[in-house]
Every structure is written in structure tokens, then in C-alpha cells.
Amino acid sequence: MELMKLEIVTPNGVIFDAEVKQVTLPGSEGEFGVLAHHATLVSLLEAGVIVIEKADSSEVAVAINSGYVKVDEEKTTCIVDGAVVISGEDTDIEKALEEAKALLKSAESSKTAIASAVSKVEQLAKTL
Amino acid sequence: MANLKDIKRKISSVKNTQKTTRAMKLVSSAKLRRTEELAKRSRVYANKLTELLNEIAQKLQKNNVDGLDNVFFKDASNPKVVDIVFVTADKGLCGGFNAQTIKRVNKLLADYKAKNVKVRLRAVGRKGIDYFKFNNIDMMNEVVGLSSAPNYEDAAALINEIADSYVKGETDKIVMVHNGYVNMITQEIREAQILPVDPSTLELNAVSTSELEVEPDEDDTLLEALVKRYIEYTMYYSLIDSLAAEHSARMQAMDAATSNAKEMVKKLTVQYNKARQEAITTELIEIISGMESMK
Numbered sequence: 001m002e003l004m005k006l007e008i009v010t011p012n013g014v015i016f017d018a019e020v021k022q023v024t025l026p027g028s029e030g031e032f033g034v035l036a037h038h039a040t041l042v043s044l045l046e047a048g049v050i051v052i053e054k055a056d057s058s059e060v061a062v063a064i065n066s067g068y069v070k071v072d073e074e075k076t077t078c079i080v081d082g083a084v085v086i087s088g089e090d091t092d093i094e095k096a097l098e099e100a101k102a103l104l105k106s107a108e109s110s111k112t113a114i115a116s117a118v119s120k121v122e123q124l125a126k127t128l
Numbered sequence: 129m130a131n132l133k134d135i136k137r138k139i140s141s142v143k144n145t146q147k148t149t150r151a152m153k154l155v156s157s158a159k160l161r162r163t164e165e166l167a168k169r170s171r172v173y174a175n176k177l178t179e180l181l182n183e184i185a186q187k188l189q190k191n192n193v194d195g196l197d198n199v200f201f202k203d204a205s206n207p208k209v210v211d212i213v214f215v216t217a218d219k220g221l222c223g224g225f226n227a228q229t230i231k232r233v234n235k236l237l238a239d240y241k242a243k244n245v246k247v248r249l250r251a252v253g254r255k256g257i258d259y260f261k262f263n264n265i266d267m268m269n270e271v272v273g274l275s276s277a278p279n280y281e282d283a284a285a286l287i288n289e290i291a292d293s294y295v296k297g298e299t300d301k302i303v304m305v306h307n308g309y310v311n312m313i314t315q316e317i318r319e320a321q322i323l324p325v326d327p328s329t330l331e332l333n334a335v336s337t338s339e340l341e342v343e344p345d346e347d348d349t350l351l352e353a354l355v356k357r358y359i360e361y362t363m364y365y366s367l368i369d370s371l372a373a374e375h376s377a378r379m380q381a382m383d384a385a386t387s388n389a390k391e392m393v394k395k396l397t398v399q400y401n402k403a404r405q406e407a408i409t410t411e412l413i414e415i416i417s418g419m420e421s422m423k
């Protein structure tokens with residue numbers, strides 16, 4: 001499977017920058033997945049979870065509160081306000097989960113969106 | 129000739145000052161390092177945001193034949209009311225740091241006055257506020273505490289208040305002035321037009337020719353959200369930049385003060401030794417002449 005570059009930037013710096021297989025993003029018009037060579041797209045992101053399938057097929061979840069994403073053929077750039085990375089490699093997954101939930105709950109999105117995002121984070125954390 | 133005791137007292141006082149200035153320099157350099165790191169990290173975000181805004185603005189410009197038909201992008205070559213937001217430090221003892229910003233604001237005031245443009249000042253930082261208050265110039269906002277500890281929420285609240293006034297049509301242009309950080313020894317006055325967003329100042333990279341999909345597809349929703357974010361972040365970044373510059377300016381000023389104090393101690397020590405020598409000589413002469421007269 002072809003790889004593409006993914007970058008996640010927050011006001012506190014770059015938190016993710018690597019080649020990935022696929023990324024699923026919480027767009028304001030609904031969730032969507034991006035593969036390499038996706039058509040150029042700009043979208044608002046709302047509170048939710050970015051699921052990244054890395055080159056080695058392992059998954060990483062990033063909880064975000066809001067932001068934007070710009071997709072073009074070579075590269076996907078997410079510009080988000082706040083983000084918490086929940087990854088299987090992390091030893092302290094419980095703590096990351098707590099932080100992610102707190103972040104999601106502080107977001108200004110609709111309650112249903114937040115509730116679904118929170119449950120998704122919990123689900124993902126189990127599989128990671 | 130000053131007497132010995134006076135000189136001695138002066139030396140110890142200068143030495144104390146030297147200690148203080150040296151400590152302040154160390155504090156500033158530690159703070160500078162932290163702020164610099166913060167600035168470096170947020171610069172990435174700022175650049176990405178500008179890039180994205182730029183791309184969308186260009187796309188919209190291409191779609192509309194008459195250019196962008198949006199309140200945030202209108203032409204502002206002949207403004208009637210201009211808001212100047214300027215950032216100074218809350219504290220002094222940093223050389224010409226604040227004076228430079230104030231000088232630039234004064235120049236802008238004079239320029240706009242010559243063109244019959246009404247100017248509204250919005251001040252961040254105690255030093256700037258003090259200056260304009262002393263000169264009886266009215267300010268719309270007086271924000272203290274934000275420039276020494278920038279935080280995103282407060283910066284956003286301030287700039288949004290100003291942006292609201294722009295959207296309502298109370299002002300035609302918003303300009304931001306602050307003294308920015310270049311490196312450890314240089315600061316530079318930065319003046320930027322925040323609103324309306326001037327597409328010509330956004331960096332024009334090679335625009336991809338491919339069609340750009342936008343979601344949500346009512347163009348303005350995304351654009352407005354993006355512009356709002358852009359100005360909020362510009363404001364926040366200016367505060368950080370200004371803080372870094374303030375620390376570097378203070379570091380320099382305190383370094384100069386320390387070496388001046390050192391110089392002064394040297395001079396005073398020479399003076400002290402001379403005075404001491406003189407006193408001894410006088411005493412000797414007195415003793416000798418006293419003995420002579422007794423013979």
C-alpha cells in the first residue's frame with residue numbers, strides 16, 4: 001500500500017510527522033478517510049478522534065478538539081487547537097485516555113459529537 | 129577631594145547595583161530561553177495556518193471575478209478609521225525596547241493625522257499605557273498583564289473584541305505594532321495589517337492547479353472560521369514574539385549596566401587609593417613638620 005505524509009500541528013508544536021498508510025478524520029460534515037493521492041481538500045474538523053494507520057499497520061489515535069485539515073496529493077496537514085496522542089506504545093495509556101476525555105469534553109462541539117468521540121476513544125484504547 | 133569614607137560607601141553601593149543587574153541579566157536569559165522555545169514551536173503552527181488561509185483565499189479569488197467579496201478581504205487603501213493595537217512590556221529596565229514601539233506608534237499617529245484618518249489606540253502593556261496616559265491621548269483598550277504572561281484565551285478575547293468592531297464597520301483597518309525578536313542582540317519593530325487580510329502580504333507559493341474541495345462547502349463558513357483563527361493566532365504570536373524581544377532587550381541592558389558598574393568600581397577604587405595616599409602624605413608632612421618645629 002502506498003504511503004503518504006501526515007503532519008499534525010498544534011499551537012504547542014508538531015505532534016505527529018510521519019509516513020502513514022491511511023488516516024480517518026472527524027470532519028464537520030462527517031467522518032472521512034484519506035489515502036495517498038486523495039483529491040485536494042480543505043475541511044473543518046470538529047471534536048473527535050483522528051485514527052492513523054501507520055506504515056507498520058499499527059494504529060495511533062489522536063483526540064482533538066477542533067481544527068482544520070488540508071489534504072493534497074502528497075501530504076495531509078492537520079492544524080488543530082488541542083490534541084492528545086493515545087498510542088499503543090505508550091506505557092501510560094490510562095493517563096492519556098483521561099487527558100483525551102477532558103480535552104474532548106472542553107470542546108465547543110455538539111454534545112452528541114463529543115459523546116460519540118469519547119466512546120470511540122475508549123473503544124480504541126482497548127484495542128491498542 | 130571627597131573623603132575616604134564617602135568613596136568607600138559609593139564603591140559598595142555600586143557593587144550592590146552590579147550584583148542586582150547581574151542577577152537580572154541571568155533571570156532574563158533564562159526566561160528568554162523559555163520564551164524562545166515557545167515562539168519556535170508556535171511559529172510552525174502560525175506558518176501552516178497562514179499557508180492554508182492563503183490557499184483558500186486564492187481559490188476564492190479565482191472563483192470570483194471581482195476578487196474576494198468578503199468583509200475580511202475588502203480594500204483598505206483609503207481608511208477613515210484605523211485601529212492601532214500595540215504591544216509594550218509591563219516592566220521597564222529593558223533599554224529602548226518600549227521607547228522604540230512608542231516611537232513607531234507616534235509616527236503612525238502623525239501619518240494618519242496628516243491624512244485626516246481617525247485613529248483609535250488599543251494598548252497592551254503598562255509602559256505604553258503610561259506613556260499615552262501621560263500625554264493625554266485616549267486609548268480604547270488598556271490591557272495590563274497580558275504582555276508579560278501571554279495566554280491564548282485572553283489574546284483571543286481582545287482581538288475578537290477589536291474584530292467585532294471591524295465587522296460592525298466602526299473601523300476600516302486594524303494595524304498591529306510590536307517589537308519583535310530577531311536574535312539575542314537584535315530586536316526589530318514589526319508592523320502588520322491584521323484586518324482586512326491583505327492577500328498580497330500572504331506568501332504566494334506556487335498554487336496547485338488542482339481543484340480544491342472545501343467542506344463545509346459554503347465557502348464563507350470555513351473562510352470566516354479560518355480568518356478568525358488567523359487573527360487570534362497573529363495576536364497571540366505577537367505577544368510571544370514581543371516577550372522574547374523584551375527579555376533579550378533586558379538581557380542586553382542589564383549586561384551593559386553590569387559592565388558599566390564594573391567600570392565605575394574600577395574608577396572609584398583608583399580615586400579611593402589616591403585619596404588614601406594623599407591622606408597619608410598629608411599626615412606624614414604634619415608629623416615631620418611638627419617634629420622640625422620642636423627642635
